[in-house]
Amino acid sequence: GNSVTQMEGPVTLSEEAFLTINCTYTATGYPSLFWYVQYPGEGLQLLLKATKADDKGSNKGFEATYRKETTSFHLEKGSVQVSDSAVYFCALKGTYKYIFGTGTRLKVLA
Amino acid sequence: EAGVVQSPRYKIIEKKQPVAFWCNPISGHNTLYWYRQNLGQGPELLIRYENEEAVDDSQLPKDRFSAERLKGVDSTLKIQPAELGDSAVYLCASSFRDSQETQYFGPGTRLLVL
Numbered sequence: 001g002n003s004v005t006q007m008e009g010p011v012t013l014s015e016e017a018f019l020t021i022n023c024t025y026t027a028t029g030y031p032s033l034f035w036y037v038q039y040p041g042e043g044l045q046l047l048l049k050a051t052k053a054d055d056k057g058s059n060k061g062f063e064a065t066y067r068k069e070t071t072s073f074h075l076e077k078g079s080v081q082v083s084d085s086a087v088y089f090c091a092l093k094g095t096y097k098y099i100f101g102t103g104t105r106l107k108v109l110a
Numbered sequence: 111e112a113g114v115v116q117s118p119r120y121k122i123i124e125k126k127q128p129v130a131f132w133c134n135p136i137s138g139h140n141t142l143y144w145y146r147q148n149l150g151q152g153p154e155l156l157i158r159y160e161n162e163e164a165v166d167d168s169q170l171p172k173d174r175f176s177a178e179r180l181k182g183v184d185s186t187l188k189i190q191p192a193e194l195g196d197s198a199v200y201l202c203a204s205s206f207r208d209s210q211e212t213q214y215f216g217p218g219t220r221l222l223v224l
Contacts, residue, residue, distance in 0.1 A: 100152030
């Protein structure tokens with residue numbers, strides 16, 4: 001069945017450091033891929049998405065490229081801020097169902 | 111535009127008691143989802159509605175969980191009786207339709223069963 005694997009956290013970075021959070025997936029067909037962010041005490045918010053191979057999703061300085069050949073959708077940001085501290089979830093959507101990864105907690109220190 | 115509204119935000123109950131969660135989706139969204147999020151995990155789908163029809167409830171523990179979406183708008187998720195293992199955050203999400211559309215999540219209801 002479909003599945004999503006994320007790197008385990010927490011990831012701790014200093015402000016302005018480069019961020020990569022790895023995400024790989026297993027799926028039949030051609031799923032859409034998403035990154036959601038969850039701030040403390042809040043629900044999940046869509047950060048970015050990509051619906052087909054080689055698409056790049058971007059938002060708020062974050063980027064991820066849908067790589068079919070490596071079945072990956074790694075999240076990157078060139079310069080993180082303290083306000084980016086949150087839990088990040090990679091997800092895929094097949095025909096009907098969303099599958100989420102276990103989440104990666106990011107801590108950014110001033 | 112108002113987002114997905116859930117209530118209550120927090121609930122503490124003793125095991126074997128019943129509990130209910132309410133969700134009001136974004137206006138015009140036909141598809142509604144209930145998820146359970148255990149501590150340190152990603153959300154797992156419990157049930158998905160298309161309008162008032164439950165089209166995927168394969169992950170809903172039907173011996174104790176029930177859900178309804180009368181009139182295809184608001185939805186209620188019920189647990190009766192609750193067990194210790196039901197402690198989790200229950201998230202509601204909605205989308206315009208279940209295709210490639212983005213899901214919008216509510217803030218969740220954090221349930222603690224003692």
